[in-house]
Amino acid sequence: MNKTIFFLLAITGLVSTATGQPWQADLGNWNYKNPILYADYSDPDICKAGADFYMTASSFNCIPGLPILHSKDLVNWELVGYVLNKLEPACVFNQPQPGNGVWAPAIRFHNGEFYIFYPDPDYGIFLTKAKNPAGPWSEPVLVQAGKGWIDPCPLWDEDGKAYLVNAFAGSRAGFKSILVVHEMSPDGTKLIGDGVLVFDGHKNHPTVEGPKFYKRNGYYYIFAPAGGVPAGWQLILRSKNVYGPYEEKIVLHQGNTNINGPHQGGWVELDSGESWFIHFQDAEAYGRIVHLQPVKWVDDWPLMGIDSNNDGIGEPVSTFTKPNVGGKFPANTIPATDEFNGPFAGLQWQWSANPAPGWMFGSGNMGFLRLNCVLQSDSITNLWEVPNLFLQKFPAPEFTATVKLTFQPAMDGDKVGLVVMGQDYAYISVEKTKEGIGINRYTCLNAPQKMAEIQIPGEKMETAGIYLQVQVSKGAVCRFAFSADGKKFKTLGEDFIAKPGKWIGAKVGLFAVSNKKTNDSGYADIDWFRVN
Numbered sequence: 326m327n328k329t330i331f332f333l334l335a336i337t338g339l340v341s342t343a344t345g346q347p348w349q350a351d352l353g354n355w356n357y358k359n360p361i362l363y364a365d366y367s368d369p370d371i372c373k374a375g376a377d378f379y380m381t382a383s384s385f386n387c388i389p390g391l392p393i394l395h396s397k398d399l400v401n402w403e404l405v406g407y408v409l410n411k412l413e414p415a416c417v418f419n420q421p422q423p424g425n426g427v428w429a430p431a432i433r434f435h436n437g438e439f440y441i442f443y444p445d446p447d448y449g450i451f452l453t454k455a456k457n458p459a460g461p462w463s464e465p466v467l468v469q470a471g472k473g474w475i476d477p478c479p480l481w482d483e484d485g486k487a488y489l490v491n492a493f494a495g496s497r498a499g500f501k502s503i504l505v506v507h508e509m510s511p512d513g514t515k516l517i518g519d520g521v522l523v524f525d526g527h528k529n530h531p532t533v534e535g536p537k538f539y540k541r542n543g544y545y546y547i548f549a550p551a552g553g554v555p556a557g558w559q560l561i562l563r564s565k566n567v568y569g570p571y572e573e574k575i576v577l578h579q580g581n582t583n584i585n586g587p588h589q590g591g592w593v594e595l596d597s598g599e600s601w602f603i604h605f606q607d608a609e610a611y612g613r614i615v616h617l618q619p620v621k622w623v624d625d626w627p628l629m630g631i632d633s634n635n636d637g638i639g640e641p642v643s644t645f646t647k648p649n650v651g652g653k654f655p656a657n658t659i660p661a662t663d664e665f666n667g668p669f670a671g672l673q674w675q676w677s678a679n680p681a682p683g684w685m686f687g688s689g690n691m692g693f694l695r696l697n698c699v700l701q702s703d704s705i706t707n708l709w710e711v712p713n714l715f716l717q718k719f720p721a722p723e724f725t726a727t728v729k730l731t732f733q734p735a736m737d738g739d740k741v742g743l744v745v746m747g748q749d750y751a752y753i754s755v756e757k758t759k760e761g762i763g764i765n766r767y768t769c770l771n772a773p774q775k776m777a778e779i780q781i782p783g784e785k786m787e788t789a790g791i792y793l794q795v796q797v798s799k800g801a802v803c804r805f806a807f808s809a810d811g812k813k814f815k816t817l818g819e820d821f822i823a824k825p826g827k828w829i830g831a832k833v834g835l836f837a838v839s840n841k842k843t844n845d846s847g848y849a850d851i852d853w854f855r856v857n
Contacts, residue, residue, distance in 0.1 A: 347721040347856050350400055351647070351656035357400040357617065358644045359584070361603075364659060364718040365612020365830035366392070368429035368535060369603050370478075370591040371399075374439070376650070378593065379432060379458050380603065381408070381441055385828055386426040387675040387716075388412060391443060393458050397654040399593070399601055399617055400647055404659050404672045408441060408453055408462045411679045421678045421712055423773070424827030428494075429535050429589070431478035440513055442468070442477040446494045450477045452513050466514050469507075473498025479513060480538035480545070480567075487511045488567055490523070490547055492534040502526040504536050504549060506568060523562075523569045526551055530560055530573070535589040542625055547571065550588030554607050558638075559588040561627060577602070577618065577629035580640035584616065587641045592620065592627070597649040602629050606641075610747065610801035610823040611719050612830020619645055661720040661856035665694040674834070677746075678712035685715065688850075693731075698739045698839035698847040708750060708836065709772035716746055716834030719797065719823075720856060726833050727794040729811060729852040730755070732762065738840035739847035743793040745803050747831040748773055751821040753793050753805040755786065757847070762786050764807050766818035773827070781818040783807070797823070801831060 348363040366382040373379075378399055384390035389407035396402045412418035412426050430443035439455045441462075449472075451465040468477070468489075476492040487509040495501035505520040526533030530551035537548040547562040559577035564570060577587050590604030600620035605613035618630045618641060630639035663671045668687045676684075686695045699713045708714060728743050734757035742754035751768045764783035770776055792808040801823035806814040823831040837849050 347661050347724050348658055349656060350658065352644070353656060355647050355653075356644055357647050359616040359642065360606065360614040361400050361617045362402060362615035362659065363611065363721050364614060365832075366394070366615050366718075367605060367613035367829065368476075368589050369605060369615055370429075370431050370537065371593050371603050372432045372434045372439070372591070373593050373595075374434040374458075376596075379434075379439065380591075381430050381432045383429050383828070384409075384427045384675075385424060386412070386418065386422040386678065387829070388418075388677075388679055389675060390427050391430060391441060391453075394659075395458065397652075398648055398650045399603070401654060401657045402659065403657060406459045406672065408455075408460075409465075412445075413465075415679055419679045419681075419712065421710060421714075423677075423709070424829075429476045431476075431537060431591075433479055435479075435481055440479060442479055442489070442513070444475040444477055444491070446473055446475050446497050448472075450474050450489075450491065454513075468509075468514060469516050471498075473500075476535045478536055478538045479509065480540060481511070482540065482567070485511060487513065488538065489513075489516060490536045490538045492536055492549075502531050502533050504533060504547060504562075521568045523547070523564075524549070524571055524573075526560075532557070533560065537591055539592060541594075544625055545571075548590075548592060550586075552588075553586070554589075554613075555586050557586045557588050559602075559604065559629060563625070574626055575638050576627055577604075577639045577641070580634065580638070582640050582643070584641035584643075587616065587618075587630070595648060595650060597651065599649055600627065601648055602627070608830070610825050610831040611722065612825065616641060617645075617648075618642060659720070661717060661724070661726075663694075663854045664692075665851060665853055666690070666692050670694055673717040674715055675717065676712065677714040677716065680713070684713045693850040693852050696741060696835060696837035696849045696851060698735070698741070698837045698849075700842055700846075701838050701840060706775040707769045707772050707778055708744065708746065708752075709748075709769075709775075711836065711838065713838070714744065714746060714832075714834060714836050716744075716832035718832060719801075719830055723798050725794065725796045725857045726854065727792060727811075727857075728835065728854045729790075729792050731790050731850045731852070733789060733848055733850070734762065735843050735845055735847035736839065736841045739837075740839070741837040741849035742767075742835065743795060743805070743833075744836060745795060745797070745821065745823050745831055745833050747824040747826045749822075749824040751803060751805065751818075751823075752836075753783075753795070753807060753817055755791050755793070755849075760785065762789070764791070764817065766805055768818070768821060783817050795833065797833075
């Protein structure tokens, strides 16, 4: 891992071994079920390096950013690290920027190195490289400055030339639904000449975006989603010339399945000759969850999933035989539980802005994680504007998250909470007031519009130790509760229906805040965070 990244993760507590299996896609009988990741890995892209597969995804304003996932069989994935330990410019991203930051990236293995091209829709297209996917990754290089340049993907041709395809975000560029190909320097650091418009989707494929560039059997292929995130389809373009003209074909759609908007992902071909496509499905509060589809090539067109009605367009599979990778590998998934028994927290945790040293400390082998009550500006209306939210993705359609903590406040207004965060959010908290230490529940609707929180009073507590819990049932229905002994829990407040954030799913996690300045802040020691 990059020493700079490791240092920041260490001082903020973001590296450990954590356990927990809230969702399991591997059925254990050479079959798997979709989604392979019931978690918000938006806009996934993959590459193959030897016998290993690597995935990255959009991370938006969440830090650390640009996750790196590893798999041996395309079904069982582990989170091995991140590329970015902060977002630049720091003067912007030191505060939450929901929906901004890192949009859809592309990962490729080329000449012994891993390349990730990623866009920031407000600043341009960036490149970072590594010889080891776990890091260190190079400092990002600005390949193309410009507002609205998004979704870049490289292609290195047999003649030594390199190209980059990208889309445009109408919210920044002022136009969208087109794809452009540029020649690129072979090292990937700059574009050469003017770009060529190779596809216009306005008429039949509105909001075409997220292109991925490949070459197979003499054809240049652009895999591109169209029709919008919730209800779109997967479009394939092909041509014998890199600049077109490109033929078009829809190869994957929802059809008669319950998998809406199946598109935006990456294709990989195995040593066995099999082809597979990883893509996301928008599952609202659960985020953009990841599916795996078999791919069959027919007349040099890929057919994704299963064509159940013989209309020439594939539909997503719910279960299927696992990829033939030459062996069987242990079932696993990305952890959600964290016991905090080592010096650092698990990789599943992210901040909502660039972290500052002192927000959190691991305790070595003392078995807890310390969250300091961070002073919040008087201008902050609600948690949407709070940078020190320590969160992880929803890990399954149904789960219970319980945290055991000890609260040591310094002043009235110190508060620690278990939150389900989105554009609507709710939390249960332990806080100090003039009346003493109490448990309260809060809800905030339409948080981006600076709406105030609504408090649901609870009851006073006579002990510093407390258990906070949220049960999430189907439909993202959340029920908050607390306990003094970890056995008998008391529900507080009505059920809350979680909502997604800006381009991301709802997240669950912790925060500790204060509204008064002091030279020795209050804090909460988190014994464990368990997901069942």
